[in-house]
Amino acid sequence: xxxxxxxxxxxxxxxxxxxxRRYRSMTIQVVVFILVMAAxxxxxxxxxxxxxxxxxxxxxxxxxxxxxxxxxxxxIPYNSDDTHLRAAVVGLLxxxxxxxxxxxxxxxxxxxxxxxxLSNNWLFARLMTIYVEMFRNIPxxxxxxxxxxxxxxxxxxxxxxxxxxxxxxxxxxxxxxxxNRYTAIPSIGLTxxxxxxxxxxxxxxxxxxxxxxxxxxxxxxxRRVVLNRAQAAQDRTGERPTTWWIxxxxxxxxxxxxxxxxxxxxxxxxxxxxxxxxGLNLQNGFVALWLALTLYTGAFIxxxxxxxxxxxxxxxxxxxxxxxxxxxxxxxxxxxxQALRVxxxxxxxxxxxLTKNSSLAIAVAYMxxxxxxxxxxxxxxxxxxxxxxxxxxxxxxxxxxxSAGMNAFNARVKLKER
Amino acid sequence: MKRxxxxxxxxAFVAASGGAALAAEGDTLKAVxxxxxxxxxxxxxxxxxxxxxxxxxxxxxxxxxCKAVAAAVLxxxxxxxxxxxxxxxxxxxxxxxxxxxxxxxxxxxxxRDTDLALDFIGVNYYDGQGFMVxxxxxxxxxKELDGATICIQTGTTTELNLADxxxxxxxxxxxxxxxxxxxGEQQYMAGACDAYTTDASGLAATRAAFADPENHVIxxxxxxxxxxxxxxxxxxxxxxxIVRWTLNALIAxxxxxxxxxxxxELASNSENxxxxxxxxxxxxxxxxxxxxxxxxxxxxxxxGNYGEIFAKTIxxxxxxxxARGLNAQWTQxxxxxxxxxx
Numbered sequence: 001x002x003x004x005x006x007x008x009x010x011x012x013x014x015x016x017x018x019x020x021r022r023y024r025s026m027t028i029q030v031v032v033f034i035l036v037m038a039a040x041x042x043x044x045x046x047x048x049x050x051x052x053x054x055x056x057x058x059x060x061x062x063x064x065x066x067x068x069x070x071x072x073x074x075x076i077p078y079n080s081d082d083t084h085l086r087a088a089v090v091g092l093l094x095x096x097x098x099x100x101x102x103x104x105x106x107x108x109x110x111x112x113x114x115x116x117x118l119s120n121n122w123l124f125a126r127l128m129t130i131y132v133e134m135f136r137n138i139p140x141x142x143x144x145x146x147x148x149x150x151x152x153x154x155x156x157x158x159x160x161x162x163x164x165x166x167x168x169x170x171x172x173x174x175x176x177x178x179x180n181r182y183t184a185i186p187s188i189g190l191t192x193x194x195x196x197x198x199x200x201x202x203x204x205x206x207x208x209x210x211x212x213x214x215x216x217x218x219x220x221x222x223r224r225v226v227l228n229r230a231q232a233a234q235d236r237t238g239e240r241p242t243t244w245w246i247x248x249x250x251x252x253x254x255x256x257x258x259x260x261x262x263x264x265x266x267x268x269x270x271x272x273x274x275x276x277x278x279g280l281n282l283q284n285g286f287v288a289l290w291l292a293l294t295l296y297t298g299a300f301i302x303x304x305x306x307x308x309x310x311x312x313x314x315x316x317x318x319x320x321x322x323x324x325x326x327x328x329x330x331x332x333x334x335x336x337x338q339a340l341r342v343x344x345x346x347x348x349x350x351x352x353x354l355t356k357n358s359s360l361a362i363a364v365a366y367m368x369x370x371x372x373x374x375x376x377x378x379x380x381x382x383x384x385x386x387x388x389x390x391x392x393x394x395x396x397x398x399x400x401x402x403s404a405g406m407n408a409f410n411a412r413v414k415l416k417e418r
Numbered sequence: 419m420k421r422x423x424x425x426x427x428x429x430a431f432v433a434a435s436g437g438a439a440l441a442a443e444g445d446t447l448k449a450v451x452x453x454x455x456x457x458x459x460x461x462x463x464x465x466x467x468x469x470x471x472x473x474x475x476x477x478x479x480x481x482x483x484c485k486a487v488a489a490a491v492l493x494x495x496x497x498x499x500x501x502x503x504x505x506x507x508x509x510x511x512x513x514x515x516x517x518x519x520x521x522x523x524x525x526x527x528x529x530r531d532t533d534l535a536l537d538f539i540g541v542n543y544y545d546g547q548g549f550m551v552x553x554x555x556x557x558x559x560x561k562e563l564d565g566a567t568i569c570i571q572t573g574t575t576t577e578l579n580l581a582d583x584x585x586x587x588x589x590x591x592x593x594x595x596x597x598x599x600x601x602g603e604q605q606y607m608a609g610a611c612d613a614y615t616t617d618a619s620g621l622a623a624t625r626a627a628f629a630d631p632e633n634h635v636i637x638x639x640x641x642x643x644x645x646x647x648x649x650x651x652x653x654x655x656x657x658x659x660i661v662r663w664t665l666n667a668l669i670a671x672x673x674x675x676x677x678x679x680x681x682x683e684l685a686s687n688s689e690n691x692x693x694x695x696x697x698x699x700x701x702x703x704x705x706x707x708x709x710x711x712x713x714x715x716x717x718x719x720x721x722g723n724y725g726e727i728f729a730k731t732i733x734x735x736x737x738x739x740x741a742r743g744l745n746a747q748w749t750q751x752x753x754x755x756x757x758x759x760x
Binding site: 053054055056068069070071072073079080081152153156157159180181272273274275277281284362365367371375376378379380381382384 | 505506509510513529530533534535563564565566567572573577578580581582584585591592593594595596597605608609610611612651652653
C-alpha cells in the first residue's frame with residue numbers, strides 16, 4: 001500500500017472504509033473473519049447447550065472402557081475384553097490395509113488400462129473404454145454390493161469341500177478354496193521359528209519378518225552402489241561393466257538363504273469343523289471391497305494416465321523412434337517420466353478418494369474404522385458426537401499424510417528448472 | 419441403507435448443534451398434537467413385530483403400541499408415521515427428536531436407560547437370545563458351535579451377549595456383522611454364516627418368513643435376558659407417563675377381561691371399579707396426564723388388549739407361533755403385571 005501516496009489533505013472518514021479502495025479490502029476481510037468466527041462460536045455453543053439439554057456430556061472416557069464385542073479376523077490380537085480404543089485401532093489398521101492394497105492395485109490396473117486405451121489395436125482400446133465408462137459412471141457402493149453379492153451367492157459354503165467326493169475342490173493346484181464366506185489361501189509357516197518381537201501393546205512381529213525386511217532393504221542399497229559404480233565406470237571408460245548377474249545375486253541369494261534357514265513352507269487351509277483353518281481366510285467383505293475399490297478407482301486412474309501420456313508432445317515419441325528406441329523403451333524412458341509430472345497431482349486425489357471411500361466397508365461387514373469406532377462403538381456407547389469427531393480427525397490425518405507423501409514424490413519428479 | 423446409518427449420525431450431530439432442541443426439552447405431547455401425527459420409530463422389517471403388509475400398511479406387535487399411543491393422544495390409531503430404523507440408527511433417531519417414541523424390539527439395559535439418556539417405559543415382550551441353524555448342519559446345542567461363523571446384527575445387545583457366551587464357554591467364532599434383519603436373513607440363507615443369532619422371538623419371526631421353515635431349528639439355549647420395550651427420551655416425564663400407562667392399559671385390559679368387542683358394554687355398565695377408572699367411567703385419570711377421560715378406552719380399541727394383540731400378530735395361531743410363556747399375565751404364571759389404575 002505504501003506505493004499509493006495517500007493524499008494528505010483528506011482526513012480519514014468512516015465512509016472511507018467502504019468507498020475508499022485502500023481500506024475496502026481490509027474492511028471486507030475483517031467482516032468475513034468476524035462472521036466466520038461468530039458462526040463457529042454459535043455452532044459450538046449450540047452443541048454444548050443442546051448436549052446439556054439432552055443430559056449428555058462430552059468426554060472420551062468411553063475409549064478406555066471394555067468394548068465387549070468381537071471383530072472377525074483382526075490384524076492385531078483383539079478380543080471382547082479389550083478397550084474401545086483398541087477396537088478403534090483394529091479398525092484403523094483395517095482401513096490402512098485396504099487403502100494401501102487398494103491404491104497399489106488400482107495404480108497397476110489404471111496404468112495398464114490407461115496405456116491400453118491408447119493402443120493401436122481397435123478392439124482392445126474399445127474394450128478398455130467400456131471398462132472405464134462402466135466403472136466410473138456407476139456408484140461405488142453398487143459395485144461393492146454387486147461383488148459381495150456375487151461372492152456370497154455363487155460360491156459354496158465351506159461344507160461343499162467336505163467328504164470323499166466333495167462338490168467343490170480347491171483351485172490353483174489345491175491351494176485356494178473359494179467359499180461364500182472367505183477365500184482360504186495358504187499361510188506361511190516356519191520350521192525354524194525364531195520367535196516374536198514384542199512391540200508392546202500385544203503387537204508382535206516375527207523375527208523372520210524383520211530378517212527378510214533387513215535383507216531386502218540392504219540388497220536394494222547394495223544394488224544402488226553397484227549401479228552407481230557401473231555408471232562411474234561408463235562415464236570414465238565409455239564401457240559399462242555387466243551388472244545384471246551381480247544385481248540378481250544380491251536380490252535373491254540372501255533371501256533364498258533365509259528361506260532355507262527358517263524352513264519357509266506353505267500351510268494349506270484344511271476344513272476342520274465349520275470352517276477352514278491353518279491357512280489365511282480372506283473375508284469376502286475384504287475381497288469384495290478390495291476388488292470394487294480397485295476396479296472403480298482404477299478406471300479414474302486410467303483416464304489420468306491417458307491424459308498424462310497425451311500431454312507429452314508427439315515429437316518426443318518421434319525423436320525417440322528416430323534414435324532407434326523400441327516402443328516399450330520409448331514408453332518407459334521417454335514418455336512416462338514426462339507424463340508423471342501431469343499424472344501425480346490428480347493421482348493424489350484418487351488415493352485420497354480411495355482411502356475415504358474405503359469407509360463404505362460397512363456395507364460388506366468389513367470392520368474398518370467406520371465399522372468399529374463409527375459403528376459398533378458409537379452404538380454401544382451412544383457417543384455420537386465424540387466418535388464422529390474422532391473419526392473425522394483420523395480420516396483428516398490419514399489424508400494429510402497421503403498428501404504429504406505424494407507431494408514429496410511430486411517434488412522429486414517435477415520438472416527441474418536449471 | 420448403509421449410508422443412512424452414517425447420515426443418521428450426521429443428522430444427530432446437526433440436530434445437536436443446530437436448532438432442533440425442542441424435542442429434547444419441549445413438550446412432546448403438545449408437539450404431537452399440533453402436528454396431528456405420532457412419529458414412531460420401528461424395525462425396518464420383522465414379520466409379526468413390525469413389517470409393512472402387501473398393501474404397504476404397517477402391522478405387527480410393536481406397531482400396535484404405536485397405534486394405541488396415537489389413539490390415546492390423537493384419537494385416531496391411524497395418525498402414525500412409521501420411521502424404519504436399524505439397530506444402529508434407532509437410538510440416535512430417538513434422541514435427536516426424529517421420532518416421538520421408539521417401539522422397535524429394543525432391549526432395556528442399564529446403560530441405555532442412563533448413559534444413552536433414554537427412558538424405557540416398560541416391557542412389552544420378555545425375550546432371550548437364541549441361535550438358529552440349518553437342520554442339515556446336525557447341530558443340536560449352541561455348545562457345539564465352536565469355530566462357527568455367526569451372523570449378528572451390529573449395535574445390538576445380542577452382539578455383546580454373543581461375545582460373552584462364547585468367551586464363557588471357551589469357544590471361538592467368526593462374527594459377520596450385518597446391519598438389518600433382512601441382511602442377516604439373506605446371509606444366513608446363502609450359507610454365509612452357520613448360525614444366525616438374535617432374540618428368540620426375532621428368530622421365530624424370521625423363520626416364519628422362510629420358504630422352508632421346517633429345515634431350520636432354533637437351538638434350545640437361551641443365552642440372555644432381553645426385556646424388549648418401547649422407549650422415549652429422557653427429560654419429558656409427562657410424555658413418558660403417557661406411553662408407559664398406555665402400555666399398562668393394554669396389559670391391565672387383558673387382566674380385567676376388557677376386549678375390543680366388549681369394551682363399549684363394559685364402559686357403560688362394568689361393576690369393577692378398576693375397570694371403571696381404566697375406561698374413564700368414573701374418576702378422570704386422563705386429566706392427570708394431560709389427556710381426556712376416554713384415552714385408555716381408545717388405546718384398547720385401537721387393536722385390542724395385550725392378549726388380543728399378541729394372538730393376532732405373533733401368537734400360536736400365526737405363522738410365527740410364539741407361545742405366551744413369560745409373556746402371560748401374572749395371574750397365568752407369566753411376568754405381565756400392570757400397576758393399579760387409581
